Amino acid sequence: MVNPSALEQMVCFQLYAASRAMTGIYRPLLEPHGLTYPQLLVLVALWDNGPTTVRDLGHQLHLDSGTLSPLLKRLETAGHLTRTRGSADERTVLIELTTSGLGLRDTLSYIPARIACAVDLTEAEFHQLIDLLGRVRGATH
Amino acid sequence: MVNPSALEQMVCFQLYAASRAMTGIYRPLLEPHGLTYPQLLVLVALWDNGPTTVRDLGHQLHLDSGTLSPLLKRLETAGHLTRTRGSADERTVLIELTTSGLGLRDTLSYIPARIACAVDLTEAEFHQLIDLLGRVRGATH
């Protein structure tokens, strides 16, 4: 019988450790391309949903401008995207992929299979995990 | 039917987002005591397993000295622990809780219940999640 107060501590630590282990799987795959995992998330968001604003990226990734601004500046410096002041609303900044940024979608397309291979779960377990994690995160809304 | 390559991307993002959401639940609870989540993990390790070395803490928490050294220095400055060069092996540094550090165990004992309340899972789901996360992390060993 486990002390119930130990359960949350364990699940929180496992969450913390698993998340870092996960980005650790991505790191050697992304490092040759000069990318980090949060940078990949920005690219995925732009690949899937097209050009958007800093604000909307923040909503998609649950990150604020304090994190995104310097990150986007690095991706711009690397030539993967452009940042343009909005014409309708001068406060916003439109984020758009360049040819280079779009091209990374193909260049990096081999990565998901490597991750699936490293994280050896069945499809049902993937769905189960996604559901449980979503509920953990949902608790904070 | 979901594109299988999207599954890993989803689970990795959910892992990343849930982990940050989790430390976000801890933050307001720890902030009044001047602590962070990684600092709490160090305290938990010391409460549960007693005095140890930097090296062993690193093994328990999957962190290296580059992360632990400054973190431990901050906990020492806060008066929660002491760092002493090992007598047998002069390379090692023994980490021991002070009265203050031991006292925090009671002071912070209300936190696990708050977390369990925020993360509203059944005991079975907790175990399931811990198991799945452990297998994700285990893939990296």
Place this chain on the structure above:
DNA sequence: CGCAATTGAGTTGTGCGCAACTGATGTGTG
């Protein structure tokens, strides 16, 4: 309209997390 309140992006400061490195200490092998 006029002006307070809100919003969007960026900056600053702090604390991780990790790679790469340093320097001191210990170990093993010839």
Place this chain on the structure above:
DNA sequence: CACACATCAGTTGCGCACAACTCAATTGCG
């Protein structure tokens, strides 16, 4: 014993995260 090698902790540098803040642009309300 001597010397190459490994190990431990710490430092440096960089990129997140996030709080707190600034500043400009926009909105809304009297």
